[in-house]
Structure formats: structure tokens, C-alpha cells
Amino acid sequence: MNRAQPAPAAESGDRRTQLVAAARHLLEAEGRDAVTIRRLGAAVGIRGPSIYKHVPDKAAIEDALTLTGFIEQAEALECVPATFSALARAYRTWALSHPHMHRLLNDRPLDRSALPPGLEDRAGAPLVVACGGDLALARAAWATIKGLVDLEIAARFPPGADIDAAYGAAARAYQGAGAAP
Template structure:
């Protein structure tokens, strides 16, 4: 291994350490606790070393969010591929999406709530955003029925996101979460029947 290859590997490992530390700290104490000083302490490097990898905290949150979109896409893909029919795929998508948000609250916040410069549907959207939206489209394709698939996907996504945010804010009865998901899926599937 050349010196350049070893240096590149070390830089990648350090970058991954920073991201892992940011995620751990955010999940345990919230994004407000994630500072370059605290991250530097956790990974045992100086703050200037962090700035060699990330320009600021927003850049770190953005990188965490991008990683999260890849993880969400993978989770949605696995859920879809484990089903045998389009309605089951839709149901699996809804449960997977809500479950992902519940299991990773601060990651979800970085991905969908924290103001960062990540936009879907743009020509320069990062690949993990494209991948996660494409996976969402695959899971809701049975609902399109002549309508624009991307718009249908956005409506389903907005509905699921609304349920997640209301749950997180303690605005909905936790004991009825599964019932709400099932009701949403049933209503969406009825829209197919009503158009047939």
C-alpha cells in the first residue's frame, strides 16, 4: 500500500469516526449537544482536524442525513422485496418508514426536519436522495393508476411524515399508532378501487 493510499484510508476512517460520534451524541442528547468541541473530545482529535473534514456543524448534519437516506432506502427496499403483492408492499412501506423514524429519532430529524440544503427532485439531488425517493415510488406505484407517480409518492410520504411528527410531538395516542398506519393504507388502497 502506498503512502497516499494509507493516508486516504486514514482520512476516510477519521471522517467515519466523526460521523459515528455525531450520530451517537445526537441520539443520546439531541442535535443541540453536537458541537465541534464535543466531537473533537469524543474522537480524541483537535477541532482543527474536524474542520479538515467538515466546514461546520451543518455540513456534519448534512452528511449524517445523506447516510440516513441510504439506510432508509435499504430498509424500504428490503421491506418491499419481502412482500408478494402491491398492497403488501404499500403496507410494508408504511410500517418501515414509521418504524425507521421511531428507531432513529435524531437521524430522522437530520433527514427531514433540520434546515439543510438537501432537496429532492432536483437535477443535482444527491444519489441517496434519488435512491430513497425511487424506492418510495416503487412501493406506491400501485396507487398511481394514471396519475403522476412522483406526486402520488409525495402525498404518501407527506402523510407518513405527518404521522411521524405528530407522534414525536406527543400529539397522538401512542397506543393507536399501528391502527393509524393501517387506516392510512386502507384509505390509499380504496382510492385504487374507486378508480377501477
């Protein structure tokens, strides 16, 4: 009907990219439930079902979102010193400023095949370095940091709890076990 112009709006990259960007905005601004096929369509100026001309299903958009999230998270960890405290602080800061993204990354089971090979190792590398190459210790430290952040985001610490002190206690424990402080 009204689609006579070849260039509808100003610069628009390919639709798929636009959709992922729109999904990102919706996710960060209003949470996962707000990322809806019809709202995504509205955000890029099309009608909902037309989305399926560019993407097989909603999961594909979430997968793309997940990918960018993992990359950004890895980048946030790569530019701090490889010590437990610094990595914990960087992870916590990143997660608390992108809580919905953090939930998206952690709440759904990981489809490893949708991730480029190596990304997982890259994201985990700084902590392995901080743990002097001890993989088991690094995994425990990873679980600790993620657990602390999850508990904080989910408001599971009692009101008034000294969260910094919990991070400090964890840092002391892992330092004693051989991690760089």
C-alpha cells in the same frame, strides 16, 4: 507536545469518517443539540478547532449524516413488499428506532445538491410502485406516512389515541384509491 507517535490509537480511518461516526453516536444517543464541535473533537481525541482541518463547517458533518440517514432509510424500505401497509410499517419502525435521525432528515431544508443524484428517486420508488405508478397518489401517501410518524414522535396525538387505527384508516383510504394494500 505529545504527538510523537505516528499511530496514536488503534486503527483510525480518516478523521472525517471518524467525525461523522462520532456525530452519529451523539445524535442517536442525545439528540441534535449534543452534536457539538467540541464534543465531536473530544470523541475522536482532538481539540475542537482542529476539526476544521478536515471539514469546512458543521453543516458538512450534518450533510454527511443526512446522507447516511437517507440511504439507511431507503434500504429499510427496499426489503419489504411494495404495499402501503408494509411500507408504512417499515418506515414507522425505522423512524421510531432512530427518532433523532428522523428529525435531522426532516427538520432542515433539503440541500438537494449535497445528495447523490438518484437517491431521492430510489427512496421514493417503493411507494410509487405500491401506488401503481400514480405519482400524485404516491406523494400523498408519502406525506401521510411521514405525517403520522412526525405526530407520533412529537407526541402530538392525545394520550391514549389509537395510533394503529389511524394507520389502518390510512391504509384503507389509499387502498380504495388504487394503492396495493
